[in-house]
Amino acid sequence: DIQMTQSPSSLSASVGDRVTITCRASQSISTYLNWYQQKPGKAPKLLIFGAFNLQSGVPSRFSGSGSGTDFTLTVSSLQPEDLATYYCQQSFTIPYNFGQGTKLEIK
Amino acid sequence: QVQLQESGPGLVKPSQTLSLTCSVSNGSISSGDYYWSWIRQPPGKGLEWIGYVSNSGRTYDNPSLKSRVTISVDSSKNQFSLRLTSLIAADTAVYYCARRHIEMAVALDAFDIWGQGTMVTVSS
Numbered sequence: 001d002i003q004m005t006q007s008p009s010s011l012s013a014s015v016g017d018r019v020t021i022t023c024r025a026s027q028s029i030s031t032y033l034n035w036y037q038q039k040p041g042k043a044p045k046l047l048i049f050g051a052f053n054l055q056s057g058v059p060s061r062f063s064g065s066g067s068g069t070d071f072t073l074t075v076s077s078l079q080p081e082d083l084a085t086y087y088c089q090q091s092f093t094i095p096y097n098f099g100q101g102t103k104l105e106i107k
Numbered sequence: 108q109v110q111l112q113e114s115g116p117g118l119v120k121p122s123q124t125l126s127l128t129c130s131v132s133n134g135s136i137s138s139g140d141y142y143w144s145w146i147r148q149p150p151g152k153g154l155e156w157i158g159y160v161s162n163s164g165r166t167y168d169n170p171s172l173k174s175r176v177t178i179s180v181d182s183s184k185n186q187f188s189l190r191l192t193s194l195i196a197a198d199t200a201v202y203y204c205a206r207r208h209i210e211m212a213v214a215l216d217a218f219d220i221w222g223q224g225t226m227v228t229v230s231s
Binding site for chain 2: 001031032034036042043044045046049050053055087089091094095096097098099100101
């Protein structure tokens with residue numbers, strides 16, 4: 001199985017800050033990497049697919065980068081509604097594992 | 108916009124079988140390059156992919172669940188279903204149905220539509 005490891009597990013930032021979350025795969029997954037946002041009590045929502053492609057309707061302050069084993073999700077200017085837990089997920093091979101999540105809090 | 112809605116029991120006893128159904132609306136379960144999936148999330152924890160069924164009935168499931176999983180599709184009802192046998196307390200979770208959408212021309216292979224989730228508790 002391919003293990004996905006996110007860092008940090010949690011972070012606190014202020015409105016307007018630039019925030020970066022990292023995801024590392026235990027082996028190369030090319031760009032088969034997706035990012036999801038899960039707000040409290042809600043289902044996850046697809047933000048980024050294929051490592052850097054923005055899903056339709058997602059604000060442009062979200063961006064993704066990386067390939068191989070190392071990936072990042074960046075929020076260029078944090079907004080109050082970005083309070084959520086963020087998950088990476090590999091779609092390279094079964095089982096389609098998720099990272100353990102990064103809980104983003106607003107200061 | 109396609110919508111998904113899970114249904115099933117909220118409480119199941121240990122050793123019994125869980126049956127959940129996901130109803131697909133505003134679109135046909137038989138069209139497109141989609142794989143109809145189940146994903147779960149134990150309380151306060153992360154996401155675990157359970158398995159999926161294609162619209163042709165081909166299935167794959169997570170080996171970690173040790174063959175306790177059956178996923179099927181009923182095109183006539185525009186639904187797909189999950190059966191999970193030999194339940195234990197660790198199966199307590201919110202269960203989501205989701206659509207895995209593959210579109211290689213744009214490098215899309217992701218769970219792009221999710222149901223709202225249904226909480227299942229395994230307890231006697």
